[in-house]
Amino acid sequence: MRVIWNIGANTFREAIRNRVLYIILVFAFFFILGSRFLGSISVGQDVKIIKDMGLAGISLFAVLVAIFVGTSIVYQEIERRTIYTILSKPVRRREFVIGKYLGLCMTLATVVAAMTVVLGLQLWLVGAGFDLSFLVAISLTLAELFVITSVAVLFSTVASPLLSAVFTFCFYIIGHTIRNILGLLQFVDSDIVRRFLSGIYFVLPNLDNFNVHREVVHGLPLAWPAIGYSLGYGVAYSALMLTLAALALGKRDF
């Protein structure tokens, strides 16, 4: 545990000293604050728009952080050979992977917290509140980010940052449109294509399950069992990705 924590803390330190992180954060703050001006155009709707755009912004910009920081995180250690000194210490390769992942998750939690504070401030300025369901939505977004990060870490143990970034981004996009694949299936005649599509549906998680923005913005009740299921699925999925990453790293020569 000491080893994992040591690597995690150092990864967090590396990430928060990374300039890219701050560039993304600046854009995120402008995005969240900018929603206010859109809000004031449509009278009465402004709070809903601020909430909607704010939640979407947090999700989008945090995913960018996960992709930009996450995909280079293991690859860079190999490429820059910093992994030589680490792995010659009493550090198991799986501990290294988990530590890196932990550090990324801490980074994302910090980034999301910062954006949440800005959004909260924004809502407070227009006199709107900040309720529990809102925090549930943000926590679910964070859970989704943890899943995406596990995929980014897996890619980064086997591919270059650019490729990993592309793959991870595809994973994110497909994960959010996967519901439509099921809809597509009924129009497909070819058996092979149908199998391929169901294969994708089976392998990739439905990331929409982590999205309760609509319910929160419009004050609809939350479907707790579905949320519980999504969280469980996310944990299992991340664990699988990290196991694969540890196996990929474990077999390698440096």
Add this chain to the structure above:
Amino acid sequence: MDDAIVLKGLRKSFRTGVRMEPKEVLQGLDLRVRPGSIFGFLGPNGAGKTTTIKTVVGLVRPTAGQVTVFGHPAGTAKAAELLGFLPENPYFYEYLNPAETLNFYGGFFAGSRAERRELVEELLDKFDLQTVRNQRIKTFSKGMRQRLGMAQALVGRPQLLVLDEPMSGLDPIGRHRIKEAIRDAAERGITVFFSSHILADVEDLCSEVGLLLSGQLAKIGSLEELLVNQSQTYLLQFDRVTRDTARSLQSGGLKGKLSGERFLVRTEDPDEVGPLLDQVRQAGGRILAVQPLRETLEEYFVRQAGS
């Protein structure tokens, strides 16, 4: 006590190229490094020194054979706890400073935070890094990096130091410092195993050397044993030698070099040395030096590569 390092039938092949054909880089190495010794691991570029070292520290998995560190299989946490490793051209996290770096690496070993702090200060002092302790590694010179690399290798209080070309790329002062650190470690009972292709580095440090040539251990023993050549050369230096004397000295087929009154001549026949000295003395010359020339490592490599 177990040997510090044991290699038994160590083989390693890498698959390279488009066809992924295996290329055997290490071809069955057997080696023992006794505890407390300073072992020099010599070999020309590409011989497989780094690959061997990487199997010892667990970065490369052998294709066949065994590697143990004080009896523990290489790559296990037990083995890693006992060794400190300095890679060839060490790389660090550029965004950290030396104090942070040493604290970070120290965090992988047992011990309280206070103990670690103390050790880090000691190492910063020892390797002359106190003045740059808060400076990011990004700005470091080669010499500073190498010193930090040594400090980092010692942060777990190891019983074995594995150093891959610890003195390459350093100026004389830098080399001297690293040598001092190696000697100091050995005095404290730490076994040192280091690779090099420079004779002078090994010469005054090692009790034992191994010579690796294209993946095979060609020789092992003391440096003297290793570099004994069948045809030992002697260099003779004279002064106040006239042109005529020089000519007559060279009449027996020897080739010498006269510059001013200085005369330099080499012979490979020990029986020739005495008569040459007599001849010069009789002609009024002065004897400056008679020096046995040991083969340089370079000559040795070239000779081995030729045979």
